[in-house]
Amino acid sequence: MTFSQPNPKDQINAKNLSFVYESVYKANRDEISAIMNKEGEKPSDSPDLDKYKALNLINLSICQGKFIAMVGDTGSGKSTLVRTFNGLIPSFYRGIFFGYVGVFGKDSIQEKISTLSQDVGLVFQNPENQLVAMTVEREIAFGLENIGLKRELIQKKISQILEYLGISHLRMRHPYELSGGEQQRVAIASIMTLEPSIIILDEPTATLDPQAAESVLNLLEKLNKDKKITIIIIEHRLEVILPYCTEIIIVQNGQILQHASTQEVLNSDYLYSTNVRIPEYIILFKKLKSNKIYSGIIPSTIEQAAHIMRELIS
Template sequence: MAIPVEMKDLTFVYRGARKPAIKNINLRIMNGEFVVVTGPTGCGKTTLCRCFNGLIPHFHHGKMIGQIKVNGVETRERKVSDLSQTVGFVFQDPENQLVALNVERELAFAPENLGLPREEIKARVEEAIEMVGIDHLRSNAPYELSGGEQQRVAIASVLTLKPSILVLDEPTSNLDPVSAKKVVILLKQLNKEYGMIIILIEHRLDLVAPYSSRVLVMSNGEIVVEGEPRKALSNDYVEKLGVGIPRILKLFKGLGVVRDGQNLPLTPDEAIRILI
């Protein structure tokens, strides 16, 4: 089976820019993964994610060197509209993504644009409503919804294209902590129950690291640290970059109570297990 995402020495320079926004990225993402991408503002997270669904190089122009393949095919050779059926992309601000008068119409929009038969469109809308748990919102207008509800609708509207990979660019940054947590739990459910690959750009690591299988830390356009979240986020270099590492991990690192070979905790529950 083809590798879901494979980047080889991928570098991209936006048109008119003097230096690359991402450089020499080598990355493979496999089935079942929940990847968190983090790093200081301007380090290239959004640029990296624009490569997964072909927005780079097809929509944002510039010079792309190296290679990115999705399911074994170079994105250069595929249209964004084709790629959107493999890679769903959810933006930071759902308001910009929602266009229709009610939620059901919103969800039908993308499959209608594919020219699918009516029955198929209906089935996909129902499935997305079920997956995301928004049955009670189906007749509401997107602008009447709370930020968290809008973000769920934005996710559902992408799911109607049946992607196997979901990329989300800081989807919780405008949400309160409770709504943000609900969105992250939904992503974990899509990952576990539906086997979707999740690629999540996020700086609230307290919130997302416990759900992730791998963390990528970027700086200056490069992936500088990556790995299992407890290990990657224990790295001193990550703290120096100003990445907001989980407080509990920082505390336990400082206390020095974790034995050699044992992982630092990401959550209070993990911390308690270390102490007892």
């Protein structure tokens, strides 16, 4: 396993983080209690507990301004992990929590979710689940009202964010009348207006058509470049995210299998041992490399792949 080293610019820092969901605990109460009560052993380190853990001894540091893809098999713990970053775990999704998650040095257990939410915004796969108001304007105002801003300031902030995201024309529309791509932009706007330093998106483009997906990703790239907002995206389709991400985190069986730059991940073997669907042009170069027909780097985008292939055959 490889881990990135702690850095003073770390925004999120997880140390020996483990988590068992309450539902799993309830279903296996006797066995888990027996393991927890074993003398002379720290319960979180006990290998007997591994099969019950959704997260297992995670150590992770996330630095400012990165665009990170989080990948892994279904059920590997990706969504669970990001829910610890804004306190949803263990405050909302309850269970047994071991270790530490620091968000800008604040202990996620000690801080209120409302405070952490201003640092870390979370956007879910299905924006419909996140939209509750009768108009886009009310939707965006909701979060701002909850942090107690004055009405004039709220109106000003709504105008600013709608203009920045190019959706001013949607201001008085009902969120349920909007297309999937528009709804996702509104969900991002309502998170953005709280000015978080980190935005985490759990498969934000899964239900969108390819061009709508591209426009949402272009928008996230703009936020990342203009405002230095750290973006973390959980994504199953590597081909969609590779043109954007600078780092990849691979989660497997509740652990971090690898956390490194995109180039490093593609050129080492961890990714290829998982169930993550890898673009076929990458597999092509991986095979050519294994057969010693090609010795350069594995390309991350199809444009790079075609460029290398042209040189190879000419």
